[in-house]
Amino acid sequence: MQFLAFAGLLASSLLAPISAAPLEAQVETRDFGGTHWVDTWTSMPQLTEPANLPNPPFNQTGSVFVNSTIRQTLHMSIGGPQIRIRLSNVFGATQLNITAVTVALPFNNSAGQSIIETNTLQTVTFSGNNSIIIPDGSLAVSDPIHFPIKAQSELAVSIYLAGGQLGNSITSHPGSRTNSFYQFGNAVNAANLTDPSVQAVAHWYFLSAVEVWSPPQARGFAIVGDSITDGRGSTTNANNRWPDLVLARMQKNPSTKDIGVLNQAAGGNRILADGLGPNAIGRIDRDVLAQSGIKYSMIFEGVNDIGTAPSDAASQDFVYNQLIQAFEQIITRVHTFGIPIFGATITPFSGNVTIQAYSTPEREVTRQRVNQWIRTSGKFDAVLDFDKVLRSPTNQSMLATQFDSGDFLHPNPAGYQAIADSFDLNLFNRFAGGVSSYM
Template sequence: MTTRSLAVVCGAVLSSFLLASVPVSAADNSPWVTTWATALQPIPQISNPPPLYRAPDVAGRTLRQIVYPTLSGEVARIHISNAYGKAPLVIEELRIARSGAGAGVQVGTEARVTFGGKPAVSVPPGGEIDSDPVGVAISAGMPYAVSSFMGREQKLIAWHRVSSQVNYLSMPGNHAGDASADAYRQRITQFAWVTGVQVEAPSSSTIAAIGDSITDGMRSSLNENRRWPDALARRVARSGDKSVAVVNLGISGNRLLTDSPCYGDALASRFGRDVLAQPGVKTVILLIGINDINFAAMPAHGGLDCDAPHTQVTADGLITGYKRVIAAAHARGVRIFGATLTPAALPPQREAIRAEVNQWIRTSRAFDGVVDFDAALRDPADPTRLRRSFDSGDQIHPSDAGYSAMADAIPLQPVVGGLK
């Protein structure tokens, strides 16, 4: 049983609002590689939240989450996080199995997951833990059900809100070992506490995609894995390379510089925990900044204001933030590719910031390479807007075709070839 602790390894002096602490993960010669992952964000703790932020009742119930690993293996372990927890996270039983139809699982494929040889685990507030290794055949691209029977007092106070994946919550009781879907009556579209699946694959590595809703896959097709990191994983697999995983650590609404009551810690703050602590990560693709530019202009809301604080940013401020993240990655020997900010039909003042940031990303050579998502998605007739066929309809988030075009725009040889 192992845990991950926090240590600051970036040598630069970090400002208080851009603290990019880097957790100590497994040793460089660890055989473990992250094959699936997600990032958590706190659920606003207010008395009467709007429907989008009302957490389901998980106490004494079983949550079955569907995940799609991107790297195969014969031995796996599950990473559990109690980030943002104020009380212990109690899991009475945890199992993994090949997913069947809906909430069902394939008979004969399940394996019980233990922690220090015990079926139950209590993770302290703010803590994280890896399970014991478990013998289970993990096949890249196939769905797996991770079923966790929760403690009788357990509350859900952190999640990954936009999963683009239907998960299932049972009636009261331990249904972790049920192959049938009968007990799973409630559908949710969030991930919770299971933040990683790792496989024993010493010659393999992971590409981590991190950013905001455009990396998270907002407005992509539900249950179809049409986010751009999914499309990149398929592209890598088609190339014949079976040694590279791609994981998605985007959070919808996330900003580079500023925390949010709904959209999680600033990326500069969460980069160490969510990316650099992942076993096997050797390359990062970073796409972040459009929300920093936009949220200052969003109207304030009474009650829960997810866009608060409405902080004004400049191109220079964003560039300083990128440099902090780059320094943290390089301090760990991780390559980082900068992605240009995609068109968002911005008014002139905000568009000027986006253009200046993109020019710096393309020409500064601060990153180890550039992924030009802007060029891939923009309308040739109006470069400030998405091409119509790539627009999901809100002028900001790509359609499935747009997300596919983003994956195709990634220079595969520099990104993947450099891992060898």
């Protein structure tokens, strides 16, 4: 009888409500009606090359950014009432000690400047603390910040590191195409960075994403790419990379205005091998599947695999076969999560070989072979034929003159606008229901 009584008492205790437990120990079961976190901005993190580390004395033997404030402006894609900030130490060899972080609107909603609207300034916390230690290889997500943002607006994030980061391996995104500023001292609350030590660089450091609290219909579109998607050849501080220009079109379309456009590209990136950033196959999980609210994806890569491989026929045939297998692997992985993936054809790179080393007849053959597979294999859920948009009508191995930034590879702002104008916005409605994981 005593055993039965004890069993009954145990059963009743297991079934009893847990409201007496501390709030932070309870499992969140509230119904938010589908409202969720969606990325509104991302930056592909990578190991900072020596040339892209901050200039001395911010870069010292054995430490980086000691007693330094970094102020960075970011271009939001969709808006909402609350945001969260993600900081990355994925490539740091040591822990990253974040002392303080603030957010604010930059003066006049302008990108690439150090002046902020101080009446919008807010402190960022991490699990209730103003500071956080991020272990090497990890990331940190801030607490929700009641900070309403508008679509296509700018956000200024200021980070202070009292002790800096030990070692010289840090996480950044060198191809920001947007000026950032750093100086000595804690200036996260300052209206402007005015210390004599202040420097400006076109890099982002430690920031990997901004999430926005969004209604059920909001979702994210992650674009995996290389320097053409990262915006080389675009105008610094103008936000005229082709994904930004597609976003501008989407914001005018009621059916696409709630889709965040997320640029997960890096200059020099390859699909098959590490180099400037990890290979695309290896980063699909982190840069697409692990992001918040992703409903659509795309890949626009391959030129650096073709261009850095030897130009003899055997080497190029090997690269071709490897690229096709890699595309199929990426498609399989993304489809497992029911996410459609669009493929873009590789744009021309032939021209003056003294200016563009990729330019050889054998590599052009490989580009055409890969593009033919992208167009006709049926493996991608949709194909965006950027090659057709940018190529010369008289020489299809070259960029059209009016779209060439001067190196025969990267488009200029007019070329990026042409890509954006050609982008079929109906794809988002067509694949609103996702895809079968058995495709």
